[in-house]
Amino acid sequence: MNIIYMLIGVSILLALIFLAAFFWASKSGQHDDTYTPGLRILFDDEVKPGIEKSDEDHI
Amino acid sequence: MLQTKALQLDTICFHCGEALPATPLLNDDKKFCCAGCVGVYSILHEHNLTDYYAYNDVPGQTHKPKGLNFDYLNEPEIAAGLVDYQDDKITIITLYIPAIHCSSCIWLLETLHKINPAITESRVDFLKKQVYITFDNQELSLKHLVETLVNIGYEPLISLQDVVKSQQTQTTDRSLITKIAVAGFCFGNTMLLYFPEYFGLSSFEQDFKTFFGWLNLAFAFPVVFYSGRDYFTGAWLNLKNGVLNLDFPLALGIAVMFIRSIVEVATNSGPGWVDTLCGLIFFLLVGKWMQQRTYHHLSFERDYRSYFPVAVTILEDGLERPIPLDQLRKGHRILIRSNEIIPADAILLKGDAKVDFSFVTGESKPVQKVLGEIVYAGGRQLGAAIELEVVKAVSQSHLTKLWNNETFRIEKDTIMTFSATASKYFSIVLLAIAFGSGLYWMFHGDATKAIASFSAVLIIACPCALALASPFTLAAVLSIFDKNKFYLKNTAVIEQLARIDTFVFDKTGTISNPERAGFTFQGNITAEQAQLVSDLARNSGHPLSRELVKWLNLPQHYTVNNYREMVGRGLSGRIMQHEVKIGNAAFTGITLEKPIPGSTVHVVIDQQYLGYYLFTQQWRDGLKALTVSLRKGANLHLLSGDQDHDRMELMTIFTDGNQMQFKQSPQQKLDYIKALQEQGQKVLMFGDGLNDAGALKQSDLGIAVTDNINNFTPGCEAILDGASFSKVPAFIQQAKDAVKVIHMSFAISLIYNIVGLSFAVQGLLSPLMAAILMPASTATIISFTSITARLYARKNKLL
Numbered sequence: 001m002n003i004i005y006m007l008i009g010v011s012i013l014l015a016l017i018f019l020a021a022f023f024w025a026s027k028s029g030q031h032d033d034t035y036t037p038g039l040r041i042l043f044d045d046e047v048k049p050g051i052e053k054s055d056e057d058h059i
Numbered sequence: 060m061l062q063t064k065a066l067q068l069d070t071i072c073f074h075c076g077e078a079l080p081a082t083p084l085l086n087d088d089k090k091f092c093c094a095g096c097v098g099v100y101s102i103l104h105e106h107n108l109t110d111y112y113a114y115n116d117v118p119g120q121t122h123k124p125k126g127l128n129f130d131y132l133n134e135p136e137i138a139a140g141l142v143d144y145q146d147d148k149i150t151i152i153t154l155y156i157p158a159i160h161c162s163s164c165i166w167l168l169e170t171l172h173k174i175n176p177a178i179t180e181s182r183v184d185f186l187k188k189q190v191y192i193t194f195d196n197q198e199l200s201l202k203h204l205v206e207t208l209v210n211i212g213y214e215p216l217i218s219l220q221d222v223v224k225s226q227q228t229q230t231t232d233r234s235l236i237t238k239i240a241v242a243g244f245c246f247g248n249t250m251l252l253y254f255p256e257y258f259g260l261s262s263f264e265q266d267f268k269t270f271f272g273w274l275n276l277a278f279a280f281p282v283v284f285y286s287g288r289d290y291f292t293g294a295w296l297n298l299k300n301g302v303l304n305l306d307f308p309l310a311l312g313i314a315v316m317f318i319r320s321i322v323e324v325a326t327n328s329g330p331g332w333v334d335t336l337c338g339l340i341f342f343l344l345v346g347k348w349m350q351q352r353t354y355h356h357l358s359f360e361r362d363y364r365s366y367f368p369v370a371v372t373i374l375e376d377g378l379e380r381p382i383p384l385d386q387l388r389k390g391h392r393i394l395i396r397s398n399e400i401i402p403a404d405a406i407l408l409k410g411d412a413k414v415d416f417s418f419v420t421g422e423s424k425p426v427q428k429v430l431g432e433i434v435y436a437g438g439r440q441l442g443a444a445i446e447l448e449v450v451k452a453v454s455q456s457h458l459t460k461l462w463n464n465e466t467f468r469i470e471k472d473t474i475m476t477f478s479a480t481a482s483k484y485f486s487i488v489l490l491a492i493a494f495g496s497g498l499y500w501m502f503h504g505d506a507t508k509a510i511a512s513f514s515a516v517l518i519i520a521c522p523c524a525l526a527l528a529s530p531f532t533l534a535a536v537l538s539i540f541d542k543n544k545f546y547l548k549n550t551a552v553i554e555q556l557a558r559i560d561t562f563v564f565d566k567t568g569t570i571s572n573p574e575r576a577g578f579t580f581q582g583n584i585t586a587e588q589a590q591l592v593s594d595l596a597r598n599s600g601h602p603l604s605r606e607l608v609k610w611l612n613l614p615q616h617y618t619v620n621n622y623r624e625m626v627g628r629g630l631s632g633r634i635m636q637h638e639v640k641i642g643n644a645a646f647t648g649i650t651l652e653k654p655i656p657g658s659t660v661h662v663v664i665d666q667q668y669l670g671y672y673l674f675t676q677q678w679r680d681g682l683k684a685l686t687v688s689l690r691k692g693a694n695l696h697l698l699s700g701d702q703d704h705d706r707m708e709l710m711t712i713f714t715d716g717n718q719m720q721f722k723q724s725p726q727q728k729l730d731y732i733k734a735l736q737e738q739g740q741k742v743l744m745f746g747d748g749l750n751d752a753g754a755l756k757q758s759d760l761g762i763a764v765t766d767n768i769n770n771f772t773p774g775c776e777a778i779l780d781g782a783s784f785s786k787v788p789a790f791i792q793q794a795k796d797a798v799k800v801i802h803m804s805f806a807i808s809l810i811y812n813i814v815g816l817s818f819a820v821q822g823l824l825s826p827l828m829a830a831i832l833m834p835a836s837t838a839t840i841i842s843f844t845s846i847t848a849r850l851y852a853r854k855n856k857l858l
Contacts, residue, residue, distance in 0.1 A: 004267065008274070012248065019244050026236055036185040039162050040169070043114070 074100050074212075076117030092121065099212045103167070106174050111167045118163030119212050128396055129209075131370030131381035132202040132217075140383075141217065141369070142201070143191075149179070150196040154215035156208070159188045168213060175199060175207055190215075218365045235351065239344045242286040245278040246337035252278075256330045257827050272324035275333040283317050287340045305482035305526050308489050309343065312521025315514045332518060335829045339523050342837050346530040350550050352537070359548040361774050362467075363437065363459050363749055366418055367402050371395075374446065389449055396444045403436050403449045404456045410445030414438035419458060419749045420567055420700050424603070424658075437749055461725045461753045476554050477801055478529045482522070489520050496820040505822075512822040519815035519824055524808030524836040528801050531841050535848035536797045543857050544780035545790055546768070552776050555760050556794035561740040562689055563732060563754070566699035566709075568747040569764045571676040572781070578610050582670015584662065590616050592662055595632050595639050598622050603658055604630065604641075607672060629661075639664050657704045676705055678712070681785025686712050688788040694718065694740065698728050700750055729753035749773050789855045796851035803847070804840050811836035 025031065070079055072092035083090040084097045087104065091097045099119060103111055111118060131137050144151040158164070164183070168190050171178045177198035182191045190213075194204055208215055252271045260268055290313060293306035313336060320331030358365065370381045374392045384402055387393070392408070395401055401414065412428035419437040428434050434447060436456035453459060461467075497513030500506075533550035540547060547553065564570050584592075593613040596604040619632040629642015640663040644651050647661040649668050658674035686695055696718045697709060703721035713719055720731060732754045735742050744751065744758035747765060752773040755761030763772035766781040779787075815832050818824045852858040 001264070005270070008252075012274075015244065015248065019240060022240050023237060026233055026240070031233075031236060033184045033186065036165060036183055039165055039185065042162065043166050 071117065072096050072121070073112070074117065074119035075121040076119075077121050095212070096121065098210065102174070102211055108167065108170060108173055111163050114163045114166055115161045118161050118167075120158050120160075128372070128399075129202045129205050130372070130379075131368075132205060133200065134370065134381055134383075137370050137381070137383050138201050145196065148195065148197065149193055150201065151191065151193045152201070152204075153189055153191050154205075154208070154217070155187075155189055156213045156215050157188060158213050159183065159185065159190070164213070167211065171207070174211070175204075178204070217369055218367060235344065235348055238286040239341065239348060242282050242337060242341040242344055245282045246334070246341045249275050249278050249334040249337050253330065253334045253826075253830065257830070268330075269324075269327060272327075272331060275331060276320060276324050279317060279320060279331075279333045279336060282337050282340050283313060286344060287313050290340075290343070303483045303486045304479055305485075305522060308482070308486050308517075308520065308522050309526060311517050313340065315517040316521075319514050319518070330826055332826050332829060335518070335826065335833050338830075338834055338837075339521060342523055342834075343526055346527040349534040350530040352534065354541075354546055357546055357768060357778055358772075359775055359778070361772060362462055362752060366400070366437075366749070367453070368400055371402050384453055387449060387453055389452055391449045393447050393449060394444060395440045395447060397440060397442065399440055401434055401436055401438050401440065401447065403453045404451040405434055405436075405447035405449045407432055407434055408446045408448055411442045412440060412445050413442040415441050417568070417748070424606075458725065458749060461729070464726070464729065464753060466729060466753065466757050476529065476551060477798060478525065478805075481805060482525070485522060485525065489516070492520070492816060492820065493517050496822075499820075500822065508822040511824075512820055515819035515822065515824040516816060519819045519829060519832065520812050521833075522808070522812070523833060524811060524840040525805060527837060527840050528804035528808060528844060532797055532800045532804065532844040532848055535845045536793060536852075539793065539848065539852045539857050540790060543786055543790070544768070544783045545786070546778045548776045552760065553794045553797050555776070556743070556791060557798045559693065559741050559743040559760060559791065561694045561696065561735055561742045563696040563698055563735070563742055563744045563758065565728075565744075565746040565748070565751050565754075566697060566705070567676075567701055569745050569751075570678055570682055570697075570784075572679045572766075577675050577677050578607060578660075578672040579675055580670060580672050582662075582668075584669050588662070588664055588669065589613065591634050591637055591639050591664060592641055594634055595619055595622075595630055595641060598632070599624055599630050603660060603674065606674065607660060637664055638666065676708075679781060679784045683712055685785055685787055689791075690714075696720070696731075696735070698723050698731055698754065700724070700728075725750040725753050729757045732757045745779075746773065746775075786857070789857055793852060793855045793857055796855070797848060800844055800847045800851065804844050807843060808836055808840055811839070 071077060072079055072083070073089040074091055074096035077092045079090055079092055083092065084094065085091070086097050086100055089100065091100065096119060103109055132141075139145070142150050142152045156168075159168070165185060168183050169181055171181045171192070175194075177195040178192060179195060180191075180193040183189070184191070192204065205215060205217070252275055255264070255267065256271065290306050290310045293304075294310035297304050297306055316332040316336045316339075320333050320336065323329035323331045367384060370383050371387055372379050372381050372394045373387070374380075374394055379394060387403055393402075393405065407428050407430050409430070412432075412434060413425045414428060414434060415425045416435075416438045418439070419435070425441050426438070433450065435458060436453070437458045451457075454463065493513050493516040496516055497509045500509035500512055530550065533553050536553050537547055537550055589611055590613055593608055593611040594615060594617045596608050596611075597615060598619055599605070617634045619634050622630070622632040624630045625642070625646060629640065629646030631638070631640040631642075633639070640647050641660050643659070644661055647663045647668070649661060649663070655671070655673070660672040660674075662669045662671065689695060695713055695715075697713050697720065699705075699719075699721050700723055701721060703719075706716075706719065706721070709719060710716060720727075723731065728751060732742050732744060736757075736759070741760075742758045743760045743762065744754045745762050745764055746752075746755050747763055751763075755763065755773055755775045760777070761775040762777045762779050763775040764779050764781055764784060765772050768778055768780055772778050811832060815824065815829070818828060849858060
C-alpha cells in the first residue's frame with residue numbers, strides 16, 4: 001500500500017503543473033480577450049471566390 | 060434567395076450597404092454610394108485584400124471623406140503621450156476604433172501588413188474595439204499610420220483621455236483570477252484527500268490518516284494566506300473604522316477553521332476542516348468575481364477629456380503649428396478645420412461658423428455664429444475652416460469649468476446596501492451565540508466541549524451563503540438588464556435603483572428622439588406643391604431643409620433653376636414655371652401678427668403665401684405611459700437647457716409646471732439636483748449630453764440615454780439604449796424585486812445556519828457535517844437567486 005504515497009505525490013505534482021500552466025496563461029494575457037481569438041480561427045488563408053456564404057458566417 | 064440577394068446588392072453600396080444615390084459610382088462593376096467607399100475599395104483591391112468582402116456582406120461603414128488633419132501626430136511631445144512603447148526602431152500603440160463591428164473588421168485590421176509592410180503586428184480586441192499595432196518607426200510615422208487607417212475606413216478616436224489612460228483595473232482583475240485558481244485547486248485536492256476519512260479507514264490504514272492530515276494542512280496555507288488574505292485585511296480595516304461588515308465573521312470563521320485544523324492534525328485528534336475552508340474561500344471569491352464583471356466596450360467614466368482633441372492648431376505669425384491642448388492659452392489664435400472640435404471658449408474672427416453642439420446639449424441642429432460672437436467650447440465645426448481667438452483656458456470654459464466643481468472631486472457615497480446593514484446585526488448575534496454556548500459548557504465543567512462548541516459556532520455560522528446572496532442575485536439581474544440594452548456600471552447600482560423616489564429628465568436627446576423630428580403644416584398645401592418644396596429644399600445644406608426633405612420623404616422629381624440661398628434665411632428657385640420661396644418670415648416677405656414659437660419654414664409659391672411648416676419635437680416611444688407609471692410612486696422633474704416653447708406640450712406629460720425648468724445652464728442643473736437631495740430625496744437623473752454631466756454626477760443615480768451605445772456618453776452609473784427607454788418602469792420594478800430576492804435568500808441561508816448552529820452549540824458538529832452543509836447551502840443560494848431573479852424578469856416582461 002505504500003505505493004499510495006508515490007501515487008498521491010505524482011498526482012499532486014501533475015496538478016501543480018496544470019496550475020502553473022494556468023498562471024502562465026493568465027499572466028501572458030490569454031484571458032484578457034476571450035472573444036476575438038474565437039473569430040480569428042475562422043479566417044482562411046485565402047477565401048475562394050464564388051463560394052456562397054452561409055448565414056452562419058455573420059456575427 | 061440568390062436572386063433577392065443580388066437584387067439587394069444592386070441597390071445598396073457594395074462597401075457600406077447604404078442606399079445608392081441616383082447615379083452611383085462604379086468601380087470593378089461594383090456600385091458605391093460615395094467617393095469615400097470607392098476609395099476604400101480600391102485600396103483594398105490594390106493590395107489583394109478583397110477577402111474583406113467575402114466574410115460579411117457590406118462590412119464597411121459609410122466613409123465620407125472628412126479631410127481630417129493629423130499633423131499634430133508629428134509633434135514628438137504629443138505622440139509620446141499616446142504610444143505604449145517606443146524605441147529607435149519600433150513603436151507600439153493601442154488605438155480605439157469605434158468602427159470595429161464585424162469579423163471582416165478583425166480580418167482587415169490584422170492584415171494591415173499587406174497594405175504597409177512597416178506594420179509588423181496588429182491585433183484586434185473585438186469587445187474593447189481596440190487594435191494594438193507594432194510598427195517600424197523608421198519606415199512609417201505615426202501620422203501615416205493613422206492616415207492609412209482612416210483611408211481604409213477605420214478612423215481611430217484619439218482623445219485627451221487617451222493621454223491619461225490607466226490600466227489599473229486589469230491587474231486587479233488578474234490577481235482575483237489567480238486567487239480563485241489557487242483556491243479551486245486546493246479545494247479539489249483536499250476534497251479527494253478527505254474521502255477516505257469520511258468513508259472510514261480500517262485499522263491498518265491509520266498511517267495514511269496522519270499523512271493525509273498534514274497534506275491537507277499544506278493545502279490550507281496558500282488558500283488562507285494568499286486567496287483569503289483580503290478578508291483579513293478587510294475585516295481589520297473595517298474594525299479600525301468601527302464598522303462591522305460581512306468580512307468580520309468571514310475572517311473569524313476562516314481563522315478558527317484554520318487554527319482548529321492545525322490543532323486537530325497536530326494532536327491527531329481529528330481530520331481538521333480544510334476542505335470546508337478551501338470551499339468557503341473558493342465560493343466567496345467566485346461571488347466576488349461575479350460582482351466585478353464589467354463592460355469593456357462601455358465607459359462610465361468619460362468626461363470632456365474623452366471627447367476633446369489631443370492637440371489644436373494655433374496660428375503664430377501666419378504659420379500653423381499644432382500644440383498640445385494643455386498648452387493652449389488665452390489670446391492664442393486657433394484654426395479649427397471642418398469636423399474639428401472647438402476646445403475652449405473663443406471669439407470667432409474669420410470664417411463661417413456652423414457649429415454642432417450635439418455632444419454638449421444633445422441638440423443635433425447646428426448653430427450658426429457670426430463674426431465677433433463667442434463660441435463655447437465643445438462644439439464641432441461643420442463648415443469650412445474658421446479662425447478664433449481663445450478667451451478662456453480649456454479648463455475654465457463655460458462647459459469644462461463644470462468639472463472644477465467639488466462634486467467631481469469627491470467619490471460618490473456608496474450606499475448602505477442591505478447586506479452591509481444585515482451583516483452588522485449578524486456579527487453581533489453570532490458572537491453572542493458563540494460566547495454563550497462556550498460559557499454554558501464552561502459552567503458545566505466541560506472545557507473541551509466549551510472550546511469545541513465555541514469554535515464550531517464560528518465555523519458553521521460563517522456566512523458564506525449570506526455573502527453570496529447579493530452578488531449572485533445582482534449579477535443575474537445585471538445580465539437581464541444587459542439583454543434589454545440597459546448597462547450598469549456595477550451591481551450596487553441595482554440596489555440604488557430600487558430606492559429612487561425622484562426622477563429628473565433632460566429634454567433634448569433624452570426624452571425627445573433626435574432621430575425622429577417631425578413637421579406639421581399650418582395652412583393648405585397640395586401634394587404637388589409639397590413636391591416643389593421638397594425639390595427646392597434638397598439643394599440646401601441647412602439643417603432645417605435637410606430635416607424637411609427627410610420628413611417629406613419624396614423622391615426627387617424636378618430640377619431647380621435660378622437656385623439661390625441666403626444662408627440662415629431662406630431659399631428660392633424656379634421649378635416648372637413656378638417661383639418657389641421658402642424660409643423665414645423676413646425672407647419670404649410676409650408679416651406675422653405675433654411671432655410663432657419654434658422653428659418654422661414659410662412657403663410662398665408664385666407670390667402666394669401658403670402657410671408654414673412647424674418643426675415639432677417627437678418624444679420617445681412610450682414617454683407618456685412611462686411618466687404615468689413612474690408618477691405613481693415618485694416625483695418627476697424636467698430640466699432643459701432650451702427655450703420653453705415646448706412647455707405647453709410637456710405640461711400634458713409632466714402635469715406640474717413648477718417641476719419643469721427651462722434655460723438651465725449645466726451648473727444650474729447640478730444645483731437643482733443638489734437642492735432636491737437636500738430635501739431628502741433620492742434622485743435619478745436621465746441625461747445625454749456633456750451639459751448634463753454635472754447633474755448626472757451629483758444625482759444618486761445618473762443614467763445616460765443614447766441611441767448608439769458606442770457614441771459618446773458623459774460619466775454616469777448606467778447607460779440606457781434609447782430603444783429601451785419605455786422599459787424604465789420595468790427596470791425599476793425588477794430592481795425592487797431583486798432586493799426582495801436578496802431578502803429571501805438571506806432567510807434561506809439563515810435557516811441553514813440555524814440547523815448548523817443547533818448542532819454546534821451542543822458541541823456535536825463534525826467536519827463531515829460542515830463539509831456537507833456549507834456547499835449545500837451555497838448551491839441552494841446560487842440556484843435560488845438565479846432562478847427567482849429570472850422568474851421576476853419574466854413577470855416584468857424583461858425576458
